[in-house]
Amino acid sequence: MISIVWSLASRLIGWSLKVQLKRYLRKNPQVMIVAVTGSVGKTTTKLAIAKVLAQRFKVQAHSGNYNNELGVPLAIFELESPGDIRNLKGWMGIVREMSRRLTKPLPYDVIVQELGAGRRGDIGYFSFLRPRVGVVTAAKPAHLQRFGSIEAIVDEKFSLAELSQIALVNAEEERFAPKLTTLAPSKLHTYGTSRGDYRFSLRSDSAAHGLEGTLVLRKGQVDASVRMMGRHMAEAVAAAAAVGELLGMTPEEIKAGVERIEPVSGRMxxxxxxxxxxxxxxxxxxxxxxxxxxxxxxxxxxxxxxxxxxxxxxxxxxxxxxxxxxxxxxxxxxxxxxxxxxxxxxxxxxxxxxxxxxxxxxxxxxxxxxxxxxxxxxxxxxxxxxxxxxxxxxxxxxxxxxxxxxxxxxxxxxxxxxxxxxxxxxxxxxxxxx
Missing domain, CATH: 3.90.190.20 (Mur ligase, C-terminal domain)
Known part of the structure; x- marks a missing residue:
């Protein structure tokens, strides 16, 4: 009985935060949302995108992994979690603070927000965000116990591409390949290191110099070096460059932003x-x-x-x-x-x-x-x-x-x-x- 009560309390709080976030976004229709999901790489990709976009825009991106029904509203309102859901006083204080912040405009041009998915329907829950760009990084065997199959994970992650105005999908993730033809060519864009519309083509990956390579964009190519390690981390760089160009940035601005990307705690x-x-x-x-x-x-x-x-x-x-x-x-x-x-x-x-x-x-x-x-x-x-x-x-x-x-x-x-x-x-x- 007690667990049922706390489950209901969690749903009520989640609903309250969602209502407040919807109000916030309606009051600030000028703010573009870039949403990021995937089994791996969400936070690294989110922060890489934010570094690049900051060369032209005022950008908000929470430094942590606030990506569920409670975390996303907290991230966008720039509030910290009061902890356990049983801290009802703390959560009610959060709702009141959100109401207070509704009176002020969002001081950003772009919000880069990661979305987690541990079960079916988690991405659809956030369809009201109406992302300008939806970035889909990967579909890997994570949370398999709850999803039941890798196919269900692919469907859930790819749903962000379907509900976003512009879809940006990792071309290196072969599990997405059959889904790409389901999107209109005018909506779909891809990225990667060896394939995709936008690429970070690597020359070297070393402890001394990080990742060095060429950014291949639709408006040209530029060499860039990034203080990160791991060829799989280069995919986040390619995604960041792609979002920058999709939102109108020049190759020079993108290069400047890419070279400011730094490793994220706990991620290589x-x-x-x-x-x-x-x-x-x-x-x-x-x-x-x-x-x-x-x-x-x-x-x-x-x-x-x-x-x-x-x-x-x-x-x-x-x-x-x-x-x-x-x-x-x-x-x-x-x-x-x-x-x-x-x-x-x-x-x-x-x-x-x-x-x-x-x-x-x-x-x-x-x-x-x-x-x-x-x-x-x-x-x-x-x-x-x-x-x-x-x-x-x-x-x-x-x-x-x-x-x-x-x-x-x-x-x-x-x-x-x-x-x-x-x-x-x-x-x-x-x-x-x-």
Whole structure:
């Protein structure tokens, strides 16, 4: 009964926030909405787009991942969450503050907003946003437990393209290919690194210089360098350049914006590690294809290659197959270090791929994993840290490896709210407090 009450309270609050947001947008019809969705890459793509558009427009883009029925209104109203839905007083205060802000015009030309989708209908819930541009990044096996099939994920993500005025779809995502013909050619635009109407054609990807390549636009080509790592991150750059041109920016403006794009916390963020090592902090979340892409980035770098991997949540009945795929891709590592129970499923396929048993360690917490890897680090080592966000918290392994403790502020989930959750989750371990 209690859970039903709180579920109803959540729906009521969500409805109240939606009503307020509709009013806000009706009062500010001049503001263009650029919406971004996809199984991976939403926040990175959103912030990359914002950097580019800021060269001409006044842009709002929430720095975090406020992307559900409660988070989207908070992001657009520039308000922070009062926390648990049971904090009714806090949420009612949010509704009152929204009412107060309705009296003032939105001081932006463009809002870049990410939209999450964990079940069918989540994107359609936000159809009232009427996005000027809808960017669709990827359809991967994430939230499979709730969607039931990869086909359902494809349909849900692609629905943003269908309800937007201009559709911008990642041409590198082959699962979208059959859907592209369903859109009018005048509405559809594509982007990528090797295919698409708009491309960031890469020449190099290195720790020293980041991504270097050529932006291929409809109005010309310009060379650009971006302080990001990972060929899959180049897709976000291509999307940002595409949105810039679709909204009337010049190649020169787009280049200037692209070169201001920076890594996002927890998304292939390069950090200085102990003893002259390099950390690739990709700890925000994990899905099979994203994890394999991150491993490929690691393999392309010199020196010893160490991976601290947490599990992948919500993979449904196909979980064993996906763990086998990722584990089988770990054979080139010098060390595989796993965090918590789910990640132990990488071990057997990693061994089958040639990784020796003496190069594998399994730990219950990210703190223990980080402490172990810290004892191994040598100059020239590169450490990839990645895992799902649900209760695994691999960023705390990264924290143990930082050369500069102040860089902890550059990690994900460091607010008092998250630190309290971690303290509760790991209260039984000694290493959590050390």
């Amino acid at each position: 963020s390069p950090l200085e590690g102990r003893n002259g090592s390099l950390l690739l902090d990709d700890s925000y979340n994990a899905s099979p294809e994203a994890l394999i892409a991150s491993l490929n980035t690691l393999y392309a770098l010199p020196g010893r290659k160490i991976a601290i991997l947490g599990g992948m949540n919500e993979l449904g009945s196909d979980a064993a197959r996906y763990y086998a795929q990722v584990g089988g891709h770990c054979g080139q590592l010098d060390w595989l270090v796993t965090v918590a129970d789910l990640a132990r499923q990488y071990v057997a396929p990693a061994k089958a791929a040639g990784l020796g048993d003496d190069r594998i360690r399994c730990f219950d917490t990210p703190y223990e994993a980080g402490e172990f890897v810290a004892s191994l680090l040598q100059r020239g080592d590169t450490v990839l840290v990645k895992g799902s966000q649900g209760g695994i918290f691999c960023e705390e392994a990264t924290a143990k490896l930082l050369a500069n403790p102040a860089d902890t502020a550059r990690l994900v989930r460091q607010s008092p709210y998250w630190q309290n959750l971690k303290a509760q989750a790991f209260s039984h371990t000694k290493s959590a407090a050390s």
